[in-house]
């Protein structure tokens with residue numbers, strides 16, 4: 418295989434406890450730590466391992482977002498990606514537009530494999546990979562926990578609700594990475610220096626002929642319903658009494 | 667009127683409980699006329715079960731050898747062929763629905779609303795984002811079909827006193843051959859299913875080994891409960907992946923949830939927010955799980971759990 422394309426989304430770091438703005442217009446992101454979507458880090462790690470085994474020659478990371486997303490792309494380059502593409506837009510992009518934009522890049526680069534994350538932990542959509550596979554007309558293997566390449570085919574173990582499903586897909590294909598696909602490597606300081614010299618191309622989203630204007634309008638952001646603070650019990654007897662009280666045992 | 671095409675989830679023989687919950691959501695849409703479609707190799711058994719669900723107008727069957735195993739890329743074009751004339755296409759937010767529905771949406775050229783938690787209007791819905799730290803109200807356009815998945819933990823299964831008509835649907839579409847089913851390794855457990863159990867006991871990293879998880883199983887068996895786990899416990903190999911509860915595992919809503927040796931990370935909590943009563947047992951009184959627990963007990967699980975199991979006997 419020639420190239421592997423990996424999607425890297427810039428998201429609020431998973432350790433941040435996100436708060437809704439008091440006017441309901443969005444969530445507080447000022448001064449909040451931003452990172453690569455954790456699933457995308459796993460996707461990139463997998464692509465790098467495939468390349469290191471000699472099954473691919475180039476790993477390209479792509480992000481759709483504002484100029485700030487260069488940071489995450491640079492981190493991806495430092496992890497070992499060869500080249501980065503920023504599809505630039507100041508607007509937030511919905512999953513279908515995102516998939517359409519990725520398809521444009523796919524058509525330019527002709528990768529043998531596209532690996533995305535299973536979901537972005539900001540919108541929790543879990544859609545983009547499946548949409549890209551549909552638009553591209555190629556196989557999709559969502560929620561992957563193991564990949565085994567075999568020439569122009571690939572076996573994929575998928576995490577499904579009732580266990581592990583194995584499928585075989587023809588390449589090219591779209592994979593979305595689940596948590597247990599691998600453990601991403603740490604970035605080392607010299608690699609960060611090296612990454613500065615790697616190519617990072619910027620393409621305005623509009624140049625791809627895609628309209629970012631979302632079809633689905635978000636009219637209100639609210640904090641979730643709070644749970645009432647409960648009671649503390651001292652011992653097992655207290656616990657059983659409290660459960661009996663609620664009619665639960 | 668809202669004409670709703672609802673994709674049944676099943677294993678070829680039985681309807682998955684997610685379908686009755688998805689119907690419960692769809693039934694809240696004003697003027698809903700719900701057709702459930704069963705795509706299968708042979709659909710009779712599953713269709714008969716779907717026809718008993720209240721609020722269902724018709725059950726459509728699409729029988730094809732290619733539908734023996736649910737492969738998103740194979741099912742999606744068939745769903746798209748049926749979707750003409752429907753205002754809504756709904757599926758459950760299970761791994762089945764999450765796999766197939768976005769594929770359907772993209773083929774229809776529309777966006778998808780994931781994880782509907784409440785219906786606010788025919789085209790207005792609420793859903794959680796940021797691991798449940800925010801809830802958004804979404805307004806879908808009225809001139810294209812609404813493709814959506816339903817957060818099944820937000821709904822109770824609809825009743826089963828109906829006898830809707832069953833019809834076989836005739837569609838002819840070319841199906842892709844680029845995806846082939848090889849095997850399914852089903853977690854072998856005769857305990858109640860996590861997503862439908864009234865009681866669930868979960869263990870975390872603190873269990874520290876496969877063997878120690880027996881403590882959780884014994885307590886669960888006493889209570890007739892399903893068993894869940896945190897990502898940390900799954901990653902460490904103490905339990906299989908299908909037991910993971912949380913943002914990226916299963917979202918559940920049992921009447922009783924007992925969290926044992928679990929810190930209460932936001933990614934875990936988002937999976938249990940809808941539980942009736944949350945009990946936490948943790949040796950660290952500062953553990954965030956106590957902020958959401960209805961009943962908390964600070965203690966060493968290796969003492970508390972055997973004592974509790976014994977006392978319930």
Ligand SMILES: Cc1cc2nc3c(=O)[nH]c(=O)nc-3n(C[C@H](O)[C@H](O)[C@H](O)COP(=O)(O)OP(=O)(O)OC[C@H]3O[C@@H](n4cnc5c(N)ncnc54)[C@H](O)[C@@H]3O)c2cc1C
Pocket residue numbers: 431455456538869870871872895896897898899910911912913914915916926927928929930931932933934937947948949950953965966967968
């Ligand atoms: C993208 C992403 C997605 C994730 N998705 C999920 C998900 O779906 N589900 C999920 O669960 N996690 C998920 N996580 C992981 C999550 O952030 C936490 O790391 C995880 O939930 C922690 O598991 P834990 O509570 O078992 O372990 P820990 O956080 O290590 O907590 C162990 C707890 O056990 C207590 N303890 C230790 N010994 C004892 C004892 N003897 N008796 C009593 N208590 C004891 C400790 O006080 C501690 O509170 C995700 C993370 C990321 C980044």
Ligand SMILES: Nc1ncnc2c1ncn2[C@@H]1O[C@H](COP(=O)(O)O)[C@@H](O)[C@H]1O
Pocket residue numbers: 423424425426427454456457460479480481482510512515532533534535536537538540541542543544545546
């Ligand atoms: N703006 C983006 N830039 C790069 N990749 C993205 C973007 N949005 C989504 N993706 C990819 O699609 C995956 C699923 O995202 P989502 O469908 O939004 O949950 C993510 O894990 C990324 O790999």
